Amino acid sequence: MRLRQTLKVVWANIIGNRMRSFLTMLGMIIGVASVIILVSLMQSFYDSIISSYADMGINNIDVNLMGRNGNLIITESDMYKYAREHSDAIKGVAPNVAVSGTLSKNGEIEEYSSIKGIDENYIKLYNKEIQEGHNITYSDILVRQKVCIIGSYINQKFFEGNAKIGDSVRLNGEEFIIAGILTQISDSSQWSSDNCFYLPYTTAMRLSGMGSVSSYSLYVVNSELVSSETTALQKYLFNTYHDSDAYKVTNLMQMLKESNAQMSILTSVIAGIAGISLVVAGIGIMNIMLVSVSERTREIGIRKSLGAKHKDIMRQFVLEAGVTSTMGGLLGILLGSIVTIKAGDLLKLKAMPNLNTVLVAFCISVGIGILFGYLPARKAAKLNPIDALRSE
Amino acid sequence: MEREKLIELIDVSKIYHVGDSEIAANNEIDITIYKGEMVAIVGKSGSGKSTVMNIIGALDTPTSGQYFLEGRDVSKLKGDDLAEIRNKLIGFIFQQYNLLPKQNILDNVGLPLMYARVGERERKKRSMEVLKKVGLDKKYLNLPTQLSGGQQQRVSIARALVGRPSLILADEPTGALDSKTSREVLDLLHQLHKEGNTIILITHDSSIASEAERIIKIADGTVISDTDVKEFKNEIKTNTESSMG
Numbered sequence: 163m164r165l166r167q168t169l170k171v172v173w174a175n176i177i178g179n180r181m182r183s184f185l186t187m188l189g190m191i192i193g194v195a196s197v198i199i200l201v202s203l204m205q206s207f208y209d210s211i212i213s214s215y216a217d218m219g220i221n222n223i224d225v226n227l228m229g230r231n232g233n234l235i236i237t238e239s240d241m242y243k244y245a246r247e248h249s250d251a252i253k254g255v256a257p258n259v260a261v262s263g264t265l266s267k268n269g270e271i272e273e274y275s276s277i278k279g280i281d282e283n284y285i286k287l288y289n290k291e292i293q294e295g296h297n298i299t300y301s302d303i304l305v306r307q308k309v310c311i312i313g314s315y316i317n318q319k320f321f322e323g324n325a326k327i328g329d330s331v332r333l334n335g336e337e338f339i340i341a342g343i344l345t346q347i348s349d350s351s352q353w354s355s356d357n358c359f360y361l362p363y364t365t366a367m368r369l370s371g372m373g374s375v376s377s378y379s380l381y382v383v384n385s386e387l388v389s390s391e392t393t394a395l396q397k398y399l400f401n402t403y404h405d406s407d408a409y410k411v412t413n414l415m416q417m418l419k420e421s422n423a424q425m426s427i428l429t430s431v432i433a434g435i436a437g438i439s440l441v442v443a444g445i446g447i448m449n450i451m452l453v454s455v456s457e458r459t460r461e462i463g464i465r466k467s468l469g470a471k472h473k474d475i476m477r478q479f480v481l482e483a484g485v486t487s488t489m490g491g492l493l494g495i496l497l498g499s500i501v502t503i504k505a506g507d508l509l510k511l512k513a514m515p516n517l518n519t520v521l522v523a524f525c526i527s528v529g530i531g532i533l534f535g536y537l538p539a540r541k542a543a544k545l546n547p548i549d550a551l552r553s554e
Numbered sequence: 555m556e557r558e559k560l561i562e563l564i565d566v567s568k569i570y571h572v573g574d575s576e577i578a579a580n581n582e583i584d585i586t587i588y589k590g591e592m593v594a595i596v597g598k599s600g601s602g603k604s605t606v607m608n609i610i611g612a613l614d615t616p617t618s619g620q621y622f623l624e625g626r627d628v629s630k631l632k633g634d635d636l637a638e639i640r641n642k643l644i645g646f647i648f649q650q651y652n653l654l655p656k657q658n659i660l661d662n663v664g665l666p667l668m669y670a671r672v673g674e675r676e677r678k679k680r681s682m683e684v685l686k687k688v689g690l691d692k693k694y695l696n697l698p699t700q701l702s703g704g705q706q707q708r709v710s711i712a713r714a715l716v717g718r719p720s721l722i723l724a725d726e727p728t729g730a731l732d733s734k735t736s737r738e739v740l741d742l743l744h745q746l747h748k749e750g751n752t753i754i755l756i757t758h759d760s761s762i763a764s765e766a767e768r769i770i771k772i773a774d775g776t777v778i779s780d781t782d783v784k785e786f787k788n789e790i791k792t793n794t795e796s797s798m799g
């Protein structure tokens with residue numbers, strides 16, 4: 163019996179038992195929809211995290227030096243030299259000296275902020291824009307000047323947005339003169355990148371009692387070079403220390419990759435749990451198909467008496483299960499996609515049904531129908547035609 | 555004229571095991587049927603008619619003995635090979651019509667051709683031809699349940715004819731019909747016989763059996779007489795006279 167012909171027979175049967183067919187599909191519809199909804203929402207949630215990270219500089223390589231026996235060996239000028247020698251890939255290097263402390267004005271308002279010691283290249287390297295005033299200069303660094311550049315949040319908080327060059331802010335009680343004010347880049351809220359306070363890194367070192375710089379950021383010209391430049395830098399450092407514990411080189415790309423891998427595992431686990439419902443749906447289909455086979459014993463007997471072979475009967479019932487389950491899968495995809503988009507709106511995520519998941523869910527629904535249709539179909543195909551004809 | 559053998563049953567037995575006991579539903583049956591004959595197999599209920607019909611119809615195989623159909627030994631075949639024989643060589647007419655209730659009568663009639671892998675166009679054409687022959691071509695889109703019993707049996711006759719089988723096997727074809735429609739069905743069978751078809755009629759009813767030109771009587775699983783219709787009718791007459799007398 164030809165495929166098209168079998169499909170016609172199968173279709174007539176599914177349509178002829180509309181209500182039952184729909185109930186059979188229901189498990190598949192819910193299973194497929196939940197897989198799609200869960201995976202797609204996870205994915206778009208993750209995407210939104212990634213895009214917020216990307217603002218933080220996916221072009222950076224961070225170096226932390228631990229040194230050997232308390233001796234760092236590598237100095238700022240070594241790092242600047244390294245950057246110059248690799249200038250085709252590395253746009254620049256910036257010392258990172260973080261200072262912990264609080265900012266205050268006139269001993270009244272206290273604020274926590276991202277306080278960072280920088281060099282004269284930092285602002286340009288990180289595409290920051292000075293709205294008013296000027297950058298920290300090389301001579302500020304040489305003489306450990308107590309000057310600073312503030313973000314728009316600090317300006318709002320301490321000066322109601324009217325800070326002027328020459329005004330001062332206290333960092334851990336020491337007075338710093340404002341040299342520059344940054345253009346607002348985010349929404350000037352406390353947790354945005356507008357809450358920042360930059361000072362000469364040499365001054366920062368003095369404040370935190372450090373003798374030398376142990377942390378640098380290298381800015382790579384484009385993100386595709388990050389991984390190869392990381393390796394090159396690791397090589398250089400290993401040749402200096404001969405000890406891979408003496409330094410640590412990381413980049414955001416790599417961290418994102420790692421967290422992406424963790425996220426994929428989590429997504430797979432969740433998809434797997436939802437996937438169990440697909441297996442349950444398959445068992446439901448098998449159940450109904452077994453009932454269907456015993457109800458249609460006489461039909462099978464008639465078909466066999468007229469010359470239907472084992473594979474003809476097999477094909478009819480496997481296809482019936484497969485088509486039922488595929489239709490369930492398609493309806494599940496439809497439902498899942500609609501719910502994903504609606505839920506995305508509700509959660510303010512840009513949620514789209516994940517194409518791979520849709521394809522996989524579709525294939526699984528087809529596969530499960532065929533798999534779980536197999537047993538009932540075999541039962542049908544093995545019926546003895548005489549007994550089958552005798553049944554009512 | 556040399557007659558061509560269509561069916562040859564040699565020493566055919568069918569044994570059923572029920573618990574510890576054995577039931578010989580057919581016991582060493584020998585039957586030869588020639589092409590173009592119209593034969594009735596008659597016997598009381600439980601005499602073994604259905605069993606022999608299942609063997610002749612390649613629905614079942616004998617426990618022992620041989621069955622040749624068109625010279626080919628069918629008695630040792632299994633599953634799909636038997637299905638092939640049923641599909642190509644045999645047209646069944648059942649007491650209960652055995653039509654598929656959810657398919658229209660055109661599709662019902664075309665079933666044997668579908669399993670013979672005949673293309674859709676050819677199948678429809680041939681199905682319409684046989685439906686025309688049984689006078690139901692105008693109703694080809696009807697479902698079986700929309701037809702009367704006699705019409706349904708005519709559809710099943712059309713289905714038996716559509717594959718141009720060597721043998722038409724009718725199992726109590728009038729068993730579910732009133733006398734008027736029974737007559738129509740029997741007339742149709744006579745017509746098919748005249749056109750050269752070989753027909754085996756299985757019945758418990760002597761008056762239906764005497765429609766055939768040759769009558770094989772079975773009892774307790776064996777053939778007890780094999781006569782032409784004249785002899786059979788005489789026998790019935792004497793039997794009824796003696797019982798009346």
Ligand SMILES: Nc1ncnc2c1ncn2[C@@H]1O[C@H](COP(=O)(O)OP(=O)(O)O)[C@@H](O)[C@H]1O
Pocket residue numbers: 570571572577578579597598599600601602603604605606
């Ligand atoms: N599948 C079976 N299992 C056991 N006994 C059977 C089976 N089929 C038929 N028989 C027995 O074989 C004998 C002949 O049955 P059957 O061929 O159906 O007779 P008929 O069709 O003439 O009524 C009966 O005694 C019946 O009980």
Ligand SMILES: [Mg+2]
Pocket residue numbers: 600603604
């Ligand atoms: Mg019987």
